Amino acid sequence: MFRNAGLRRLPRSVDVRIPRRTFLSRRAEMPSSRPVENLNIHELSKRSHDYQRNRRIFLWSGTVAGVVSFVYTAYKLQQELTKPAQLDSSLPSSDPLSGTNAAERKVVVRDEEGRELVETGNTTVPTFPRTISIPPPPASTDAPAATLATGPTEYTLVGLGLRSVTFVGIQVYVVGYYIATADIAALQNALTKKINPIATTLVPGERDQLRSALLDPVAGEQAWDELLAQGIPARSAFRVIPVRDTDFHHLRDGFVRAIQAKAPTLGGQRADDEAFGEAMRQFRAIFNRGSVPKRKELLLVRDEKGRLNVEYDDGTSKKKGGSGARQLIGTVDDERVSRALWLNWLAGKKVASEPARQSIVAGIIEFVERPVGTVAAQVV
Template identity: 30%
Template sequence: MSRLLQPVAQRLLSTQTLASKRAFHSNIRPSLPQRNLLKPVLWGSILAVAAALSLNETVHLDASVSEKGDVTVDPATSIAFPNVLKVQSKSPLPDFTLVGLGVRTVSFLGIKVYSVAFYADLQNPNLKIPKSATPDEKIEHIVRNTTCALRIVPTRSTSYSHLRDGFMRALQARMVLSRQRGQLTQEEEAEAQSPLRKLKSMFPNTALPKHTPLELILLAPEPEHPRTLIVRDLGALHNDWVAREFVMAYFEGDGISPPLKKSVTANLEQFGY
């Protein structure tokens, strides 16, 4: 039983015990059928209280931005994301603006794996996007031209290796698609192999508790330098294709998280000049 339910259960059990004692001392001891009926009533009460509490539960990940108006809550998971993400780093990073968020689900049962938010440095002067561009064009322009980030928050306890396997499958599928479209040369594919192996090796074989954020940051392009993808607190890799396509995989078609794609698309509808 969760810690949330323990006080409720203890109070209900105390009430049951007191009622039974009073009945015993009054020579009106409950019959066996009556006692059996009491158990489902008790657990039904506990579950009803838990359901009522869960409807109002919001998980705030940043105490400094937990005030009303400073966060946006994923309605599917009640996980809150800061509207402005500030990342501490040795090299100065811009403040990231929340562009959209959504839940990642798996299987036909729609099991919720994590909530994910897409952030970008929308103040970058290189973002010269006409308002008439399509949402997909705007997303690609942002990913190609400025610093952006993905913040992933598991809805249940998982492991770094489980997330890593999902990332690698997405990149492998992205590579096949890019090759089919003629957007990936043999030289680029060969150069991507070492960074792909590095990405796979940087995730530890340890647990990632639920509601613990994992941030992946794509740095803005620099002249004569490959793009950098940072897995916060775990490491970084340097390769144009891997770094860029890791983020773009979230927006191909309906995306890895269709609610994320829908949210980002809607919020970029009026973005541009």
């Protein structure tokens, strides 16, 4: 009877069940239309940690790169400031201030009064006089009468250079080494005999040997120590001109440190006796003064007995219409003080001004290149 009704019989293998819902059955979970955020705390913490780490690395990399760039720029600037000027010389090759090559030559110009000036390469203190005259210090009451009649002594410039401090090369002063013109022959003879005992002048190979010895930290200091102890040269001076405003206390501290550094090596024995201590107290007392403006002259003079005379020209006499004159501000009798101070510029592992040491050695080599006595004759 179902055939006429049009109904299709289902296979018996198909089990059709209609689910029924009771009060115990679970309600089907329907998807919600509201957005749901699945937060992963550990993942967020890891991402934050990675971000902060990368940020720190980036900042430290920038800091290191900046410091390296600053140090490199300062180093290159110092090299340019200390590089010897490539200047042509107006002096003949026989002159003690003319170098054997362009790097060692010094330009000599003349001022309005006809005085010869050597260019320093510094804009604040552009020139140094080629020769200076230094009158003798006031004689003591027990000095012989001949000493009172002695006139000024002429000194000849051997070499000069700039004193710089710190790794960025802060310029402090220009210093020049002068030797009494009449005493150059004794220095020529002593250095020549040191290399070749039978020679009166040195050939190129011997001059190179002397240059190496004077620039050697140990051999150079020993050579100058012996020469100064013997009074060779008998009279010499260091002329110090600040390139920036300073004071006597600042200069004193630098000089005292230099003397104390050289004192243990003087004559192969340490200078620490009571007499040397008293001499150092006298030296400090000389510099118990005020300011030293730039371009003012401080002259340190060592006489034939090794006595140190400190002279200063503040320029006040020029302002009042005078010609300018140095004033003796103090004296130290112990020759070890001046010898240690001289070694601070002339020799050692570390000198106050390497350009000055190089220039002085170049001037010394020019001396020994010619026969003994001829340099003084040409300068005079």
